[in-house]
Amino acid sequence: MTTTTNASPSRWERLRDSYMWYSFKRDRTAQLCLAVFIFMVIAAFAAPLIAPTNPYDLAQIDIMSSELPPFWIDGADDRYALGTDAQGRDLWSIVLYGTRVSLLIGFGAVFLQSLLGVTFGLMAGYLGGRVDTLLMRLADIQLSFSTLMVAIVVGALVKATMGSAFYSQYAVMMLILIIGLAEWPQYARTVRASVLAEKNKEYVDAARVMGLRSKRIMFRHVLPNTLSPIFVISTVQIANAIISEAALSFLGLGMPETHPSLGSLIKSGFDYIQSGSWWITLIPGAVLVVLVLSINLLGDWLRDVMNPRLYKG
Amino acid sequence: MALLDVNNLDVRFALRHGDVHALRDISFSLERGERLGIVGESGAGKSVAAFSLLNLIAKPGFIAGGSVTFDGQVLNRLSERGLRKVRGNRISMIFQDPMMTLNPVLSIGEQMVECLKAHRRIASKEARAIALDKLQQVQIPSPETRLDQYPHELSGGMRQRIIIAIALLLDPDIIIADEPTTALDVTIQAEIMALLLDLCEQHNVGLILITHDLGVVSQVTQRMLVMYAGRVIEQGPTREIINDPQHPYTQGLINALPQMATPGEKLNQIRGSMPSLSNLPSGCAFHPRCDFINRADGQPRPACTQQVPGFVESGNCQVACHMVAEMLEDRRLKEETL
């Protein structure tokens, strides 16, 4: 405890002194993963600037140059460094765009999950009693539907009422909605557990004695103290959401081929593995694996750092 | 040679901001059957001292210097195997939280028999008889049934009695008790302390009692050490220190007790708080909180802020304080001139 110095440290100084920064400086894996992750995010969102072609623009697609191999294999075309897919789209460009779609869905779904999960978890944990029972049973019911079921049901409903053209047009939104709805209980449970632990601490009693309303206590006092587990679970959930999206797309329930994500790219190339054009599937597959792995490893590191029992002892 | 001899013990913790000196230059000894109290506030290093005696400090802590000699053996040079022969057998420990010692999934009897068998070649039946005898010694009602109970079925006071019974199981020479009654209620605490005192006297067992409670120390121990910020600052016979403390910190600690003040009037407080071990003040670690760092002429005593005080003999006590040293020196000069 440093109580001798009077000046209060700035935010930057706090970060520099923190255990998180200390542990990050010593953890090569975390550094590498963060670098890979940041690189992929920047590359994906800068896709229109980096990518040599625009795969959404039908005018730029040349069906004659389909299934060209990547540069290290004989027969490669100089224009297409990573080769082309079955429709003649530049694989490098389409992987960049596909990663962007996957990340967008991942982040969007996690945002929706956390919005629902944190609100419900906070209410269940803090208010307790019937609210708790009701919300947690709801979460149990939700968990007993798999993501796939939700996708099929929502997909069928939307397609039936709005038509499949509408569905493909708003596929990104739909997937965010499906994955967000299907996986909020993870958040709700984590948040509820840490709210239950925080709720019994004396600072919450102090806030009640002060006369604060429940809403303010929940959001101003309890919520900020449950952020660490929310943060940790978020990394895992982003990775999960990206995988869910890939799985749904692979099954044909996700992104259409005209607007491919990593999952639908893998799917579209899957038919050509036997015919020797393995790169159409394997390159987006490798990108997906690297992306998810780096997020998961970052999540592991974050969990170790944020679990106070591990270092405060 | 005393039964236990601690010489210049030095314990550090390797932390990310560098080594933290948890114990500096601790020296004391314990005779057979003697009861010694180690007193200090949290952060003074008294628990570290207890753990380092049996080389039980967990990483990142380590003994950086000095020695602990027990019955001719230097404990901090012994192998883990050699230490195990001493731990629990000749020196046993009692912790604040009984659940640190008791295994929740084994019955009391199983734990006691296991402990006996680990150190002695003994038949189970015989071991059980010894366990029963020890439970009777700690005055547990219906000891036979207790042997088959599990720790969670017992109350806090009962568990602490069991812990004492386990500590006595192998007829040790020394018991180290780290805040044995802090978690208990006053009436139970009084009973447990009285029991511990009786048993130590009966069996001629030495006791090292680590506590923050001066009242308990004054009632149980014969000699005491007062610790502050990792150092011993005063040691001597308990009665003498309690009745006539020399070190300003000891004085402050005793005078701060509500029972020393007139009801309703201001308590004699020590200002400030214990410094953190990683950021100790220069010189005497107590000087920022000390009311006596100024000399008679109003000037601060330079030694207090610059130099770590060594021990001076005052009566039967040893005190690490520049002011006390100066006063003793003055008195000696006066006596010489007379």
Place this chain on the structure above:
Amino acid sequence: MSAPAQTLNVPPTQNEESADSLLQIRDLKKRFSLSGDFLEQLRFKGGKLVRHQEHVHAINGVNLDIKRGEALCVVGESGCGKSTVARTVMGLLTPSEGEIRYDGNRIDNLSSRQLLPYRKRMQMIFQNPYASLNPRMTIQQTLEEPLRLHHPDWKRAQIVDKVEDVMHSVGIDPDWGMRFGHEFSGGQRQRIAIARALAVDPEFIVADEPISALDVSIQAQVLNLLMEAQQARNLTYLFITHDLAVVEHFGTRVAVMYLGTVCEIASTATLFDKPRHPYTQALLSAIPRLKDDRPQHIRLTGEVPTPVNLPSGCVFHGRCPHANTRCKQEIPVLQTQNDGTRVACHAVEEGRL
């Protein structure tokens, strides 16, 4: 102790209901259910589905009056219900039975909105300074929050001034406002917690073991601070503690609790001079004093019974050296002695003690 005290058999409710009582607690009971929700309560008994409920009887009929300007200390060992009394008074728990009056008005059945004006007048200090400050809020934010709530009309400068004021009064440097609680030592945190309670200028403070988590030298500092605040602001305290030495120093009157009931109430001097109830006597004799070498404390037999199945009669009879058959059957009530002490004990009433 042996002199038979004259007992005046006046029901407590009429006796102590004086105008200078700031807080009155009447027949307060609090039970906590152990049985979970409705589905978990259902049991099969003799072929029938029965609803089975188990309760912890934390407090069983407590009557207390706190007079304006006094410090009423409630002492007892863990599980005696003293903290439950404090939390019920502050509205953190709702009583199962009984009523609480503040300044003559019932407050135990008010909604949180109706309670708001009382929140400004009564505040609480908690035991653990490491848990009572929100770790994500700066000291400034912590201290401003109650002011913003209770003085919505105040300007920013006014609030900042008040915060600085109250920080000065508890001996914290106002420059520390931008720091977080974990940067401070236990004693400093407790000062901040006291500042938070004092910020709205309350007249009544419930202190639930405010110094038991602190070191000896810091305890004295905090106790002095509480006493200074009492004098400077004319505060009334309900002080919960297990430490009788603190009570002797701090309290105007003392209530001794055992297993959810009050067994003795007296002025501090009287209680320490002449404890009447056998439990009080044992409690007093157990304080480790510096001065005596070999204390002769009264050894109690047995353990505190669980508050789930309360013993019949006097709750203390199982451990009491003076218990007889009447003690096992009849619950003693508080009776006023001729020196004003009120004791709930058959032995005292019969003059056996």
